[in-house]
Amino acid sequence: MELSSLFLNSWLVKNWKITLAALLVIASVNFVRYITKLQRYTKIFKFSKHRKTLLDGEEYVCADFNSKGNKRAHNDTTPNISYVPALKVDKHVIFNGATVTLPGGPKQFYELANNRRSVRSYSAKRIPPFELIEECIRAASTAPSGAHTEPWTFCVISDPNIKQHVREIIETEEEMNYAQRMHRQWTADLTPLRTNHIKPYLTDAPYLILVFKQIYGFLPNGERKQHYYNEISVAIATGILLCALQAAGLNSLVTTPLNCGLALRRLLARPENEKLLLLLPVGYAADDCVVPDLKRKALEEIMHIY
Numbered sequence: 344m345e346l347s348s349l350f351l352n353s354w355l356v357k358n359w360k361i362t363l364a365a366l367l368v369i370a371s372v373n374f375v376r377y378i379t380k381l382q383r384y385t386k387i388f389k390f391s392k393h394r395k396t397l398l399d400g401e402e403y404v405c406a407d408f409n410s411k412g413n414k415r416a417h418n419d420t421t422p423n424i425s426y427v428p429a430l431k432v433d434k435h436v437i438f439n440g441a442t443v444t445l446p447g448g449p450k451q452f453y454e455l456a457n458n459r460r461s462v463r464s465y466s467a468k469r470i471p472p473f474e475l476i477e478e479c480i481r482a483a484s485t486a487p488s489g490a491h492t493e494p495w496t497f498c499v500i501s502d503p504n505i506k507q508h509v510r511e512i513i514e515t516e517e518e519m520n521y522a523q524r525m526h527r528q529w530t531a532d533l534t535p536l537r538t539n540h541i542k543p544y545l546t547d548a549p550y551l552i553l554v555f556k557q558i559y560g561f562l563p564n565g566e567r568k569q570h571y572y573n574e575i576s577v578a579i580a581t582g583i584l585l586c587a588l589q590a591a592g593l594n595s596l597v598t599t600p601l602n603c604g605l606a607l608r609r610l611l612a613r614p615e616n617e618k619l620l621l622l623l624p625v626g627y628a629a630d631d632c633v634v635p636d637l638k639r640k641a642l643e644e645i646m647h648i649y
């Protein structure tokens with residue numbers, strides 16, 4: 344008796360019109376959400392039935408640069424003479440497997456990789472020979488790439504005037520990035536690393552390597568050429584570059600200057616198909632260089648055995 348009178352006298356029942364309206368709004372929002380989700384999955388399903396690929400997030404879908412069209416019957420694998428491979432391969436040759444190895448094996452490589460730290464303070468006096476940089480970029484160029492498109496360009500700057508210009512571009516943008524563009528959580532997450540918009544390493548480091556991804560290339564006849572998975576390919580090449588620099592006893596830092604791509608591309612007169620992916624200052628750590636005392640995840644945390 345008491346419970347039912349409590350219920351009948353409750354705010355929700357007394358204001359039943361508002362309660363009903365609120366419930367209707369919640370139900371409609373959920374309904375719209377459900378339908379949108381359903382539509383998305385139906386689209387993915389239709390697409391995957393056609394291409395035999397189930398998209399998990401965003402994956403590469405070929406662009407039709409040359410307007411040749413891509414219509415074909417389901418499962419049609421017959422060669423089409425209007426498509427010529429961009430890559431010319433005369434023959435396949437015998438490969439004897441990995442014959443060049445480190446004397447200390449992967450343990451030695453781990454020691455080398457684990458010795459790498461992001462350096463934000465460089466000696467302006469100790470200048471590594473340019474040949475070392477060349478060798479490291481040569482190593483990076485061995486990276487695998489989507490359909491062997493090698494979609495990378497490495498620009499090496501040692502000219503103090505150009506470095507100064509790069510610094511001005513980046514510091515101006517980074518001031519705005521830190522103050523306005525980046526989410527407060529982002530800038531908060533960076534405080535332990537003590538980074539800010541002032542970047543003396545851009546002029547102190549003897550070299551700046553700007554890594555561009557070529558989002559497409561060109562065929563000898565001037566037509567555009569597909570660069571599949573170009574960002575992944577360039578990121579792998581940069582990983583090799585970092586290891587090579589470490590092996591050469593050099594220090595570096597991976598940076599992603601937000602909103603500076605266009606200005607830096609124009610400064611270096613790079614073509615439109617090249618987009619700045621990363622900028623690496625390279626040199627020797629300054630005598631008073633400090634790095635955050637970071638811990639790396641344990642093997643058990645990152646590896647799952649099946």
Ligand SMILES: Cc1cc2nc3c(=O)[nH]c(=O)nc-3n(C[C@H](O)[C@H](O)[C@H](O)COP(=O)(O)O)c2cc1C
Nearest residue numbers: 459460461462463536538596597598599600634637
């Ligand atoms: C994709 C990527 C972007 C990064 N961007 C910046 C950056 O813009 N500025 C910076 O000072 N460090 C940057 N870093 C460096 C990271 O902060 C650093 O790798 C991380 O704190 C781990 O430290 P460690 O490299 O010494 O192991 C970046 C690293 C990566 C992989």
